[in-house]
Amino acid sequence: MTLKAQPGGRASSAPLLGNGTEPTIFEMSVAGRSSHQLRTTHVPAMTLEELVPSAHLNPDVVPLAEVSERDLVAHFTRLSHRQFAVDLGAYPLGSCTMKYNPKFCDSVAADPGLNSVHPGAPAALTQGWLRLMVDLEEKLCEVTGMAAATLQPSAGAAGELTGLLLMRAYHEARGDVRRRVIIPDSAHGTNPASVTLGGYEVTTIPSDERGLVDLDALKKVLGPDVAGIMLTNPNTVGLFEEEITEIAAAVHEVGGLLYYDGANLNAILGVVRPGDMGFDIVHMNLHKTFATPHGGGGPGAGPVAVAARLAEYLPGPKATKLADGTFDWVQPANSIGRVHGWHGNAMVLARALAYIDVHGGDGLTRVAQHAVLNANWLRHRLREVLPAAFDRPCMHECVLTASAFKQQHSVKALDLAKRLMEKGFHAPTVYFPLIVDEALMFEPTETESLQTLEAMAQALEEIAVEAAATPELVRNAPTATPVSRVDEARAARQLIPTEDAAQR
Amino acid sequence: MTLKAQPGGRASSAPLLGNGTEPTIFEMSVAGRSSHQLRTTHVPAMTLEELVPSAHLNPDVVPLAEVSERDLVAHFTRLSHRQFAVDLGAYPLGSCTMKYNPKFCDSVAADPGLNSVHPGAPAALTQGWLRLMVDLEEKLCEVTGMAAATLQPSAGAAGELTGLLLMRAYHEARGDVRRRVIIPDSAHGTNPASVTLGGYEVTTIPSDERGLVDLDALKKVLGPDVAGIMLTNPNTVGLFEEEITEIAAAVHEVGGLLYYDGANLNAILGVVRPGDMGFDIVHMNLHKTFATPHGGGGPGAGPVAVAARLAEYLPGPKATKLADGTFDWVQPANSIGRVHGWHGNAMVLARALAYIDVHGGDGLTRVAQHAVLNANWLRHRLREVLPAAFDRPCMHECVLTASAFKQQHSVKALDLAKRLMEKGFHAPTVYFPLIVDEALMFEPTETESLQTLEAMAQALEEIAVEAAATPELVRNAPTATPVSRVDEARAARQLIPTEDAAQR
Amino acid sequence: MADYLPHTSEEVVDMLDFLGLSTLDDLFAHVPAALRLSQGLDMTPGLSEPDVANIFAEYTSANEATLAKLVCFAGAGAYDHEVPAVVKMLGSRSEFVTAYTPYQPEVAQGILQAIFEYQTMISRLSGLPIANASLYDGATALVEAVNMAAGSTGRSKLVISAGVHPHWRETVRTFAQGTGHELVIAPLVNGITNWSAVDTSGAAAIVATYPNYLGFLEDLSAPKSLATENEALFIVCGDPVAAGILKTAGQWGADIYVGEGQPFGTALSFGGPYLGLFACTEAQIRRLPGRLVGETVDTEGRRAFVTTLRAREQDIRREKATSNVCTNQTLMAVTAAIQLSYLGTHGLRDVATRCAQGARYAYEQIVALDGVSAVSDQPFFREFAVSTAQPADVVLERLVVDGFLGGLSANSLAGATDSSLADPTHTLLITVTEKRTKIEIDTYVAALAKAVK
C-alpha cells in the first residue's frame, strides 16, 4: 500500500495551525479518486473511436489532479487562508485603489438573469444587457465629461492600447502621419508599452521639482509629428497637474490628442472631469474607481471614453439605443474594430454600474473627497517619519520616501513595507513611480477609517524606531507570515513554472 | 480628537499575520458611523410620538455597534480566520460525525424558491414544501425501518424529548402509568436530561466488560414500571450491541418501548435498521448522518420516526399527501402537539433530502461501509500507541484510552488532543463516554482519505514520543494556534458573559 | 450513483487487508445476520447533483408563496425584513458554517467571539444582563423560560397571556406533558390581556408578550405587579425588532426575556432554522439553558473566549440537568450579530420606526374599508389584527390573485375556537415591515377593498 499522496484533511498548512506549507493539488492526487458528477442524459454512448477518427484522438490521457470533493474544498479553503485581501485588512497599495468592494455588487453579478446569458444571443433576446451597457456608458461619460465610450477593453492597459489605436485612426483619417507619443517619466509602465504596441515612439519628458509635468520641457518636444500625450491626473505621484489647461492647449495646438490614464480617477470623481481639463480620450479602471474586486490580479474592465470627434472610431459593435426605444448592436462608422472576443467583461461592468447607482452623483463626489482627505491626513500624520517626495497637498495617494532610512540604517523601502505586513497591514506600493528614490506609495482609499490610518501611522512609527535600533529585524521581515521572505532571484534563475518542471 | 476605537482595517488579528487578538465589534464602534441602507418607500414619516403612546417608548436608545460596512466585513472575515472547520481539515470529533458537507446541499437551501416562503402561508401556496417534507419523511422511515416520522424537532436532544413524550402518550393512552426509563451508563448526557424533562426517572445500567449493555443487569431492572429504554446502537463506545434482539424482547416483554438515539446512525445506513432491531422510536441527527453543516453549534434537525402504533401521537400538524394527490397539514389523531414554533428546521430538512437523493440507497450504504472501514483502520493502525478501550471491531468510531500516558508521563487525554491540533487536525472528543478512563474518541467519518488517516496516525505517534521525551511540550500545547491554552476556570470564576460585564 | 467518498477500490482492498478482512460486508460480521438488510434500502439509486437539482426545481416551482411571486404582508413571528448581501455573505463563510460547537477554544475563537458579541447585543436589546448563546426558536425558548421559572420557584403553575403566539402556547403545552406544569391562560379583551380574569396565586411565572400576536402593545406594569405580588418570575416574550424603539423587557421588569430572532438576518425559510433568544437576570444564571460564552485569557494573557459554566450543562449534569439543549442555533446567532452590527444603533431604530410607520399607514386605510373593522383600539407596532366580513381565508385567497400574501388568518394560527378572539375565522393579521413601499401598501389596500366584499 503506497501512501505517498498528501492528506487532504490535514490543516497544518492553514495559518490557523502554524505555518507549514500546503501540498499542491497534484501531491494530494490519488489515481482513481474523483469529485465530478455528471447529469443523466440518456444520450447514446458511442465510443470515442466511433466519434472521431483516430488521427485526432490523443493516445494518452492528460493527467489532472484526482481528488475527492472534500480534499478539493480543504485545499482551496486553506489556500485562501494563506492570502491577504481587502476583506481582511487595509491594503494601501498606491495606484491600485484597493477600496472595499460592496458585496451588494457581487450579488448583482451572481444573478443568473445576467450571468447565464449567452453573448451571441440575438439582441432581441438580450435587451436587458444592452440597456445596462447603454446606461453604464452614459454614466461613465458623465463622470469623465466625454461624449461616447466603449466598454470592451478588459483592463486598464487594454484601454490604453485601445485609446492609442483611436488616436491613430483619428490622425490617419485626416491623412496625418504622426510618429510620437509623449509620456512623463513618472508614468506607469503600461503607458510606454501601450504606445509601442500602438505603433508609436515614446518621447519621455522629465517631471519638474514639484513632481509635475515640466511645461517648458513639454513644449520643447511638441511638434507636428506628435500624435498625443498620455497623462494621469492626479499623476502617479498623487499630485494634480495644475497646469493641465496649459498643457492641453499646447498639445492641441500642434494637433495632438490628450490621453487620460484613468487609474487615478478616484481622486476627482464629481470634482473635476478629464473632458473639462481638455482630454480627448480617457480610460477608466472599473476595478479601481468603481470597486469591482481585483480577483487576485483580475478580472478588471477598462472602458474608454472619448470626445465627440473620436466617437466614430470606437470599437464595435456597441450597444445602442434606437429611435424606437429598443436596443441593438451598432458598429461606429469608422470603428477600429473589436478589442475583445465579445462585448467586454460584462459582469464587471454590471458590478460597476451597481456601484455607481448606489452612490449617485453625490456619493461619487463624497468618495473622491474622502479618498483625498484620507491620503492627505496620512501624509501629514507621517511627515516626521516618512517625508513626502514632494511636499505639497496630494490627491488620493501620497508618495513618501525612505531614502533617509536607506542612507542611515541600510533599511530599504521594501524592508519597511515587508515589516508593515507583520503589523497587520498590506504593504504600500514600493519603488513606483521610478522617479522617486525608495518610494513608498500609500493610497488609503476612502473606505478606511481614521482609526485604521492612525494605527497604520503608529505601526510605521514603531518600524522607524526598529529600523534604528534593530535594523536586522526589519530587514528580515516578515517572519510571522505563512512564508517568510521569498527568494525571488532563485525563482528566476532556476525557473519552475509548473509541477512537471518541479518534478524534473 | 479621540481615537480610542480600534481600527477595522488592521489585520493583525488574522492568523495570516501573526496571532494578535481581534477587537470586539464594540471596540471598533464609533458613534455616528453606520453600514445600513434602507429602501425608498415613500411611506409618510410619522414621528414615534405620533405612532406609539409615550409609555411604550424607550427613553434611551439601545446601543449597538456602529461600524462601516468595510469594518463589518473585515471583522467577521478575520473572525472566520480564527476558526477551525471541516472545510479546513480533518475533524475526527467522536459522536459528532463531522463529515464533509456537500456544497450542493447548501445551494439547494440558498434557493429563494424554498427559503423565501413564509411558514404561515396556506398549504395551497406551499405545495412544493409540503411534498418535500412528505418525501423526506418517507425516506427517513425507509432508512430507519419505521412507519411515520415528525420533522419538527430542531436537534437531537429535541428529538429525544419528543420521543419520550411519545412514549408517555403511548403508555397513558393505555392507562398505563410508568415511572422509569433505563439508560446505559455510557449514554450521552442529553439522554438522562431528556428523560427528566419527559417526566421520568432515570435508571442507569452499567456496561459490561465488552463495552456493551449487560443483558443480565438490564433484566434485573426491568419491570412493569419501566416506560422504556434509550439506547444508541452502535453505542457511544462505537460498538454494536450484538444482543439487541434479546434486549428488545426483554424490554417489550415488560411493556416498555425502545428508544433509539440516532446520533450514531451513520454507521449502519443501509446495513441494519433500528426498526428491524426492535426499536419503537428513533431520532436522527440530520446534521450528523445527513451532512447538514453544524454551523458552529447549530442549526441541526432531529426528526423522530416511530413504529406504526405510535404514529397517532406524533407532533403535528404534519405535511401529508391526500387522496387527491395534493398535500395538506394534518394533525395526527392523538398528537402530543407542537414541538417547534413552525414546521421544523425546514432548510436543514431540504439539505438532508438533497444529500439523501444524491446518495440514493446504494450511496448511503457505501457511506456506512466506508465510515466503519475508516474507524477500524484507524483503531488498528493506532493499536500500539493508543489502545482501544474495548478490544473488538468497532463501528464508525473508536474510543481509545490515554490512561497509560497519564500514569507514566502525567500527560492527559486533553493534552494529547490539544497537541494534535497543532499538527493540523481537530481534536477528537475527549472524556466521553464517561465510562472510559482518559477517553479519546475518534470518528474519522467516511469522507477522510486513507492518506489523512495515516497522517493523523503519524502525528499521534509523534505525540506519543513527545509525551515521553518532552511532556511539558504536550502539556502546554497548543501554542501555534490563534490563542494558546485558554483559562477555562477563570471564565467560570469571574464570569464575563457580555462586553458590558467586561467593562464593569 | 454519486457520493463523496475518497477511497479508490484499491485502497479499500488494502485497508480491508490491513484489518484481515476480505469484503466490506465483513466489517459488519458481528452484526447479527438476521438483522442485516439483504437487499439494501428500498430507495431510488443515487443521482448526480444536477439530477437532484432538477427534482428540487419541481419543489420550488410548486411553491406559490415565494417573495418573488407574492408581496408579503404576513408575519406572526416570521418576518420579511431586509437581509443585505453583505450579511448573507459573511454568515455563509464556511469556517462558521462547517464548524462544530466550540469545544476546543484554541481553534474556535471565531465562533466564540461572535457569540460573545451576540450575547452582548441580546443582553442590551432585552435589557437584561445575561443572554445565552441561542436556543432553537422563540417557542422552545419559552419552554426553557417556564422551566427555569418552575425550577427557580419550585412551583408548576404557569399563567400565560392568550396574546402569546398560539404556536408558542401550544409548544409549552406539549412539553408540559413531561414536566407536569399546569397552564392557566389569561384571555384577551379588546385585543389585550385581561389578567384579572385568572387566578395568579401560586404561579411560577407570569408570561406576557410585547407586542402580542395580534400585534397590540400591552402595558406590562400590570403583569409585572402580579408577578411581584405572587413571587412569580415575570417572563416577557418580546419582538426583538420592537426594542429599536419600545421599552425593553428589562425596563418592564422582566426576569426572563424570550424572543424570536429570525428578523435579524435569517430568511423566512418556511419557519426554520430560526433563532431562540433568551436573556435573564443574574439571579437565574445557574439555571441558564443552552450555552454561555465568557471572556477569559490564554496562558499568555491574551483575551480569549470560551464556553463557560459548563457544570450546568446537560452533558455533565445528566438527569439533574434543567435543560437538554445541546446543538442550538449558533449560525443564526452569528448571523444576528452580523445583521445587528450592520444595522447599528440607528439602523435598528430606523427599521423599527419604519415598521411602525408602514403599519400605521396601512392600518388607517384598512380599518376605513367597507367590510373591515377594528379588533382593538390599542397601539401596535408592525402588525395588527382586523375583523373581516368575509372569512379571512377567503380574503387571503382572493388577494393571491392580485399578487399578495395578504396576511394570516387568526384561525390558521390559533384554531377556529381560540378563546382569545370572538371569531378567529374572521380575523386577519396584517404585517408591514420596513420593506413595504407606499405603492405596495396602496395597491394592497385597493385589492383588500375588493377582497373583503
Place this chain on the structure above:
Amino acid sequence: MADYLPHTSEEVVDMLDFLGLSTLDDLFAHVPAALRLSQGLDMTPGLSEPDVANIFAEYTSANEATLAKLVCFAGAGAYDHEVPAVVKMLGSRSEFVTAYTPYQPEVAQGILQAIFEYQTMISRLSGLPIANASLYDGATALVEAVNMAAGSTGRSKLVISAGVHPHWRETVRTFAQGTGHELVIAPLVNGITNWSAVDTSGAAAIVATYPNYLGFLEDLSAPKSLATENEALFIVCGDPVAAGILKTAGQWGADIYVGEGQPFGTALSFGGPYLGLFACTEAQIRRLPGRLVGETVDTEGRRAFVTTLRAREQDIRREKATSNVCTNQTLMAVTAAIQLSYLGTHGLRDVATRCAQGARYAYEQIVALDGVSAVSDQPFFREFAVSTAQPADVVLERLVVDGFLGGLSANSLAGATDSSLADPTHTLLITVTEKRTKIEIDTYVAALAKAVK
C-alpha cells in the same frame, strides 16, 4: 444617498482641522477653479442597495436568453457547461476575490499557489511546457501570440485560417493597426482550411484552430509542415475541453497554444470576464506576455511561490515591452484550477466524450431533416455547422418560441459576406454540451424540423 464611507462628520472636521483646512472643498484648492464642477455630476442621486436591486431586476427581466428561459444550443466560444456548486463557492472565497495581484508573495501564497497549479494544468492540456498566469480572453490571447511570433521571427506576416473564430480574427486585425502586421486569411473549403490557397512564405506565424469555429476538426499536420518549412511559429487556437480526448496542441507540434478558458468554471456571463489561455515552448519564454508564477523557497527553505521573470514585465521594460498586459484574469484562472481539479483526469475526459456523443447524436438527426444540409463531411467535436433552407436568423427566432436558444447564425459572428462560407446567412452553428439530455436534443430536433421549413 448611500455610500460606504466610515467617516462621521465630527471626524471629517477633526481631520480637516489637522490639515489646517475648513471644508472638504479646500482639499481641492489647488485644482484650478475654472475646471471644477460647480453643480456636481448630472446624475441621479445615490440610492439604497434595495432600490438599485429593483433597477437591476428590470435589466434581468428584459433578458429573454437566460438559461432558465431557453435551453442552450449556442456555443462559438461561449459554452453552457456544468459549474457545480462547490466550484462556485470556492471561487468566490473573498480572500481570492478581494486580493490584488500577488506583488507581496509572503501574504499571497494562496493566489500564487493556485496560479502555479493552474499553469501546470494548462501546460498539460496544451502539451507545452510553459503556461502563463492568464490573459484577458481567447481573442486577445491570440493577439499576444501573433505578437510573440512576430517578435521572435522579426517578421510581420500572419497566415491565419478562416476557421479561426471571426471575432478573434477581427481582434487580431484591430491590434495589427498598431503593430503593422499583415494578415493573410487562408479560406475554408468543405469546412476546413485550404492552406495551399495562400502564400505562406515569409510568415511570422501560421495560425490554425482546433476545432475551427464551424466545429470541424482539421488535420494540423499540413499547417505544421508549412510553419516548419517557412520557419514560422505554429500557433494553435484550441478548445481546451477537446483536450480531454483529442490531441493536444503540443502533440500537433504547436509553438504557441491559445484558447478560451471560459468552459472551466466560468458562467456564460454575456461574454466576460472569460479566460485567455496561453502556453508556449521554452524557446519563447523571454517573450511571454502576462505574468508567470514560479516555485522557489523562503528564507527558511520552505516551498514558496512568486511571480517571476518580472524583468520581462511591462512595468519594468516600459517601451521595450512586448506586451502591455498588467491586470489579467486571475480569478478565472483560479476558478479554472478548481474546476479542473473537480473534474480530474477522468472527469474532463467524460465531459469531452459526452459533448462529442451529444453533438453526434444531434447531428445525425439534424442533417436528415428536410431543409437542412451538411456543410462538411469532416469530423467535429461538440459543435457543427449546417446549411438551412430558411435564413438561420429566422430559424433561431422560431426556435425561441419553443424554448430554445437554438444556436448561432454564422452571419451574426462573421458578417454576411465572410469569405470562408458559401452563405453565412443560411449557416447555423449548433452546439451540444454534456448538459444536454436526450430529451432536450430530441425536442430540439423536432422544433428545428418545423423551424427550417
